[in-house]
Amino acid sequence: MSATESGQWPRITVVTPSYNQGRFLPACMRSVLDQKYPNLEYIVIDGGSTDGSVGIISSFEKELAYWLSEPDGGQYDALNKGFRRATGDILAWLNSDDMYAPWTLRVVASIFEALPAVDWISTLYPLFWDATDLPRFCAELPGFDRWDVLRRGVGVQQESTFWRRSLWERTGARLDTRFTLAADLDLWARFWEYARLYGVAVPLGGIRVHEAQRHVLHEQQYRAEAASILERYEDHVGGPATRVLITMHAVLPRRLRRFLTRFGIPYHHDRRPQMITKWSGTWTTSPVARPRVWRRGIPARSA
Amino acid sequence: MGNRPRISVVTPSFNQGRFLGACIRSVLSQNYPNLEYIVIDGGSTDGSAEIIKSFEKDLAYWVSEPDAGHYETLNKGFRRATGDILAWLNSDDMYTPWAFTVVADIFERLPQVEWLSTLYPLFWNETGAATLCTQLPAFNRRAILRRGIGVQQESTFWRRSLWERAGGALDASFKLAGDLDLWARFWEHAELYGVAVPLGGLRLYGEERCPSHSRQYVAEAIVVGRHRRSDSALSRIGEGLHPLLPKRLRRFLMRVGLPYRYGGHVIRADNGVWTVS
Numbered sequence: 001m002s003a004t005e006s007g008q009w010p011r012i013t014v015v016t017p018s019y020n021q022g023r024f025l026p027a028c029m030r031s032v033l034d035q036k037y038p039n040l041e042y043i044v045i046d047g048g049s050t051d052g053s054v055g056i057i058s059s060f061e062k063e064l065a066y067w068l069s070e071p072d073g074g075q076y077d078a079l080n081k082g083f084r085r086a087t088g089d090i091l092a093w094l095n096s097d098d099m100y101a102p103w104t105l106r107v108v109a110s111i112f113e114a115l116p117a118v119d120w121i122s123t124l125y126p127l128f129w130d131a132t133d134l135p136r137f138c139a140e141l142p143g144f145d146r147w148d149v150l151r152r153g154v155g156v157q158q159e160s161t162f163w164r165r166s167l168w169e170r171t172g173a174r175l176d177t178r179f180t181l182a183a184d185l186d187l188w189a190r191f192w193e194y195a196r197l198y199g200v201a202v203p204l205g206g207i208r209v210h211e212a213q214r215h216v217l218h219e220q221q222y223r224a225e226a227a228s229i230l231e232r233y234e235d236h237v238g239g240p241a242t243r244v245l246i247t248m249h250a251v252l253p254r255r256l257r258r259f260l261t262r263f264g265i266p267y268h269h270d271r272r273p274q275m276i277t278k279w280s281g282t283w284t285t286s287p288v289a290r291p292r293v294w295r296r297g298i299p300a301r302s303a
Numbered sequence: 304m305g306n307r308p309r310i311s312v313v314t315p316s317f318n319q320g321r322f323l324g325a326c327i328r329s330v331l332s333q334n335y336p337n338l339e340y341i342v343i344d345g346g347s348t349d350g351s352a353e354i355i356k357s358f359e360k361d362l363a364y365w366v367s368e369p370d371a372g373h374y375e376t377l378n379k380g381f382r383r384a385t386g387d388i389l390a391w392l393n394s395d396d397m398y399t400p401w402a403f404t405v406v407a408d409i410f411e412r413l414p415q416v417e418w419l420s421t422l423y424p425l426f427w428n429e430t431g432a433a434t435l436c437t438q439l440p441a442f443n444r445r446a447i448l449r450r451g452i453g454v455q456q457e458s459t460f461w462r463r464s465l466w467e468r469a470g471g472a473l474d475a476s477f478k479l480a481g482d483l484d485l486w487a488r489f490w491e492h493a494e495l496y497g498v499a500v501p502l503g504g505l506r507l508y509g510e511e512r513c514p515s516h517s518r519q520y521v522a523e524a525i526v527v528g529r530h531r532r533s534d535s536a537l538s539r540i541g542e543g544l545h546p547l548l549p550k551r552l553r554r555f556l557m558r559v560g561l562p563y564r565y566g567g568h569v570i571r572a573d574n575g576v577w578t579v580s
Contacts (some may be wrong), residue, residue: 102400103432110432123424127500134408136572137499138423142439201426202433203501221420253549255465277435 009039009109012162013065013088017078018049018057018096022207025056027133031099033063037106039089041065045078051097074181076175083174097208099129100159104204108162111200111276114283119167119195123160124275127206135206143275144197150233151188153226156197158184159205163191170194181218182225189233198285199275245300307337307407311363315376316355316394317345322506323354324514325431331361333405339363343380345370348387351394353570374473374481381472390460395428395506398457402502402558406460409498409570412577417493418461420454422569427502433504441569444446448487451524454495454496456482457503461489468492480523494580 007057013062014178015030032042044057046069054069059098061067066085079093111121122144130136161184171190173185188202192199206254274285312330316323330340335563342355344367352367363385370376377391388410392398409416420442426435439453447453458484469488473481491497570579 085414102432106430106432107434114314125438125501127312132404134405135500138436138501139499140423202436253551255549 011039012090013041013086015082015093016044020049020051021054021096022051022098045082047072053086099158120163123204124199125203126157129208142144160215181222201277309337309386311339311384313380313391314342318347320349320351321392322395346502385560391512392484396457398503403496417465421458422497423501424455427504427506429508479520496568
């Protein structure tokens with residue numbers, strides 16, 4: 001019997017950095033706390049908000065492991081402060097305007113319990129919330145390729161990404177505060193030096209699409225930071241032949257791309273992009289492929 | 304958003320007490336302001352009636368008495384339904400918490416939409432966590448009638464006007480494929496729109512009556528397909544070529560409406576407004 005079945009859930013630490021997002025903060029915090037996850041450590045670090053955020057946080061006080069409000073050096077500084085106090089086996093952060101799906105923490109815990117080889121995960125089905133807390137669309141990602149994500153600077157939804165403490169400690173155990181917008185991308189680049197990213201075929205979290213999003217407001221800055229990350233890690237992701245193939249990738253038909261992907265060409269790191277599914281009973285990893293369900297009918301389940 | 308359209312949901316129940324509470328809570332805990340929830344139990348012997356009774360004050364109607372099967376139970380419920388938007392949820396399945404608000408928003412905003420289903424069907428496990436999501440490219444009438452699957456019943460909602468035009472009842476002569484037969488009748492009157500948001504999910508577990516691969520279901524699906532297929536020869540050729548075409552070309556063909564009559568209608572929100580693309 002696994003630990004999750006016997007009632008011993010692994011400890012999950014979620015950190016929320018907050019700064020003047022009082023409008024969305026209650027929905028964010030409820031999306032974490034309403035899951036009633038039995039071994040949650042929830043930490044909220046406010047950067048000295050002046051819009052009533054502090055009152056909102058203190059109203060949740062008894063459910064929080066720790067919270068504070070004081071001026072800081074920005075979002076990633078707040079996160080580092082929070083993660084220094086984190087004691088969980090599984091770590092993640094959720095920005096104060098974003099939300100988890102109601103099942104997220106239990107699903108994440110059961111995956112990490114069932115699959116010891118998995119050090120970090122993200123969703124293949126990112127959600128997007130609107131200002132009224134409703135999902136307005138869901139997307140499908142084909143899998144995670146390190147080079148492709150670093151080159152484009154997008155492709156891993158931070159809100160849906162969770163990792164083990166062991167990986168976090170091996171990669172420096174902090175966010176790089178020299179970045180103002182792309183420190184998450186930098187963290188993924190460091191994670192990728194040690195472990196493969198597995199995609200989960202379930203929506204986990206979502207980003208709120210609204211007019212005041214920081215990376216939308218400062219797109220130029222984000223692109224510059226993403227480019228500097230790519231520069232630093234470019235050499236780690238395959239030789240020249242790999243890069244030629246990856247550049248051609250965009251013009252190849254999707255079926256051919258999937259075929260190449262499956263046979264380890266042209267990807268250096270993620271030879272076979274992996275996804276995690278629970279089709280019958282247990283979580284399993286398999287190369288990314290569209291589930292056969294909708295192509296040929298639901299497969300007969302083993303008795 | 305003062306006057307939300309009335310949504311009627313019917314849950315047919317028979318000896319699924321293990322999951323019934325979660326099913327009912329997934330409907331009621333959405334706190335949708337104009338919900339009419341009807342639970343029809345077929346005379347369960349496992350305590351289901353007591354579970355339903357415990358939710359009594361939030362139900363528009365409930366009854367527990369022996370009846371002639373799943374679709375007869377549903378018809379009993381739908382005869383009492385007064386909502387503008389109709390759907391049913393089997394007693395072991397669940398909605399996502401946002402389903403009703405999203406569906407009501409879409410029906411309010413897009414008058415041309417008469418029925419819709421999700422492009423991102425979810426699957427729940429025994430404990431009620433979502434453990435699988437898939438993506439459907441779009442809904443193709445012929446392909447779905449041919450294969451018998453491709454529309455997730457738990458995520459499908461329709462207007463009363465369409466329901467009445469299509470007969471206003473499920474065909475109780477089916478044992479398992481009554482939903483497919485209903486979709487086939489809907490398709491004779493209106494196109495099916497896909498929503499790019501998960502709405503509901505099917506629970507997969509050991510002894511579940513998951514019908515889509517049983518012989519009985521396949522036999523019934525063939526009956527539905529024979530009666531309802533009515534596309535032109537050109538569409539059929541296109542459909543036959545479909546698996547051979549590259550995905551991008553298929554998507555393009557769907558978008559321009561060729562060769563699929565009922566293809567590429569996808570609802571998603573851009574800048575907070577529901578639109579059809």
